[in-house]
Amino acid sequence: MYADTIDTDERPFVLIWEVTQACDLACKHCRAEAEPRRHPDELTTAEGKALLEEAAAFGDGQLVVLSGGDPLARGDVPELVEYGTDLGLRMTMTPSGTNSLTADRIQALADAGLRRMAVSIDGASAVSHDEFRQETGSFQQTIEAARHAKRAGLPLQINTTVCRDTVEELPAIRDLVADLGAVLWSVFFLVPVGRGAVLDPISPEHAERVMAWLCSVQSDAPFGIKTTEAPHYRRVALQEQTDSESPGPASDGIGRRTGITAGDGFAFVSHTGELFPSGFLPESAGSVRQESLVDLYRNSALFEGLRDPDALQGKCGACPYRNVCGGSRSRAYANTNDPLESDPLCAFVPDGYDGPLPASWENSAVGD
Template sequence: MRPSDVDTSQRPFVCIWEVTQACELACEHCRADAQPARHPDELTTTEGKALLDDARAFGDGQLVVLSGGDPLARDDTVDLVEYGVENGLQMTMTPSGTGSLTRERIDDLADAGLRRMALSLDGASAATHDAFRGEAGSFDSTVDAARAARDAGLPLQINTTVCAQTIGDLPAIRDLVADLDAVLWSVFFLVPVGRGRVLDPIDPERAEGVMEWLVEVADDAPFGVKTTEAPHYRRVALQQKRAEGGIASPARDGIGRRTGVTAGDGFAFVSHVGDVYPSGFLPESAGNVREESLVDVYRDSDLFESLRDPDALTGKCGACEFRHVCGGSRSRAYATAGDPLASDPLCAYEPEGYDGPMPDQSPAEVEL
């Protein structure tokens, strides 16, 4: 399945299942506000397999990411991967960089058919990464796991958070991503939810500079580059190409997408207790898989349908000529304005002739 062939009104490009919120780490940016112990109301193995059956109903090759917390805090994770693969799903995972991510467990996941492993590096050294992750030894565990994944033949993705605490390390992290032979660098621009509410976001002008730099990285690096919760990266890339006299259509990102995959539009998230969100960073439930079909919620719920209509956006995003290419982070709009259709405050671009209100970057008081 090619990403460009996905009709996002009918199926998500990616479906994330937060299999647990349990995790040994206490990362400063954690969306889930993860805890050491598993929640007693997590989806069971049987319910999880039913969810994977439902995801299969989206169509051939549906991409499913097992996330957390730390998905390896569950003892059935390898079984869930194997079950999904046997039923035609593309199964990937985002485990935490802890001592539990052993070479043996990575080999078991590879044998089960895991398609890709994504690991987080938020610093280029043990000092910066471990401080951000709240656990001494996390950097070494993550790098060891990355090398074990490479040895097991598992394609590796590196995830990095962009905020005031990490921005200075980005060039060195880029070099480390290349050294680890990763196939993709996913650069996540902080959304103020969970523990991330206490971190310092970067301002829109600095974000614009990071995205311009990422376009240059993508042109030269041996790995792909994509952004998470920063769809205006595509607008930046398009503007740069046009300025250089290049193509007039948006370039593909690191996973082959030409147009945005944003919360609810090409993206669905199932929480550890079965709630269906447009994104893990947009915690407004449109239903629960214990009561409704994931397919029906994604295709037919009012919330998801509204997020797939760029012309429903308000404020600066609604006036922007790039709204069909970008659309802004709906998660950040919700986190800062309490409205998923409001403007994304991280974007520095001002549409020509727009004289309306500018979005506020401060976190809103929303019910979680």
């Protein structure tokens, strides 16, 4: 099942469930602003199983990502993975790189039916990664967890945040992704929410160069590459392919050939049951405790509006690539409080466009 072939009006390609916001790390970019204690109003095990049953109603093979915080702060995660697997869901997880991620726990998740595990590497050394994650030892724990996953037969995904603090480390991280035998490198371009609001993003021009570089890496890398909150990677890849006949973004091993955006192929259930278009776009369509997940995704005004490329405003609305890109709705919301405004990270200006440009460009460091 490919993202190109599913009808994203009817179902998300990716459904993320933030099972908890509890985490022992205090990462600089954390959207959730996680803390060690679990929230008393988290979805219970029974409510989580009901949510998974709703997810299965989207159709065969629905992809579900258990995220956090650190999902392993909950003791029922293997039970939830097994339950979802028995329902026919493709269960994956993004645990934190802490000492909770032991070989035994990873093997238990694999035995329960987990299809993929993703870990985050934001620096190519212990010094840079641990400083970003605000926890000494996190780098080594993450590397060991990646190796445990390989021994357990779990396909591995590496997630990396791109901002001023990390961008120069990308080539070395690429080498580490290959050395660890990952099947996918997910490159997340910073959205200024949560703790990440105090970090410096790279400029739009720098983002263009990074995306062109990712296209060149993809041409011979032993792993797939996707971007998160940077759907204009698809536009850059199309332009690169036209110029050089190099291949565009490849399949990532779970069927996603092309990008998805908040509310259009992507949905996020918070730890307390609120349905958001993305974890980085905190506008609620309603609660899965009171309403049907399927109905909220398909019929809420918020999600329907985000799936209409003709509703986009500014240069995103005038862009000839709006049907294949659409811009980051989360970043537009973070910068303007309007999810339909232009994505300020995209440097592309359509030919003949003379309308307003993102206000944040005035403060962009063009030369970085």
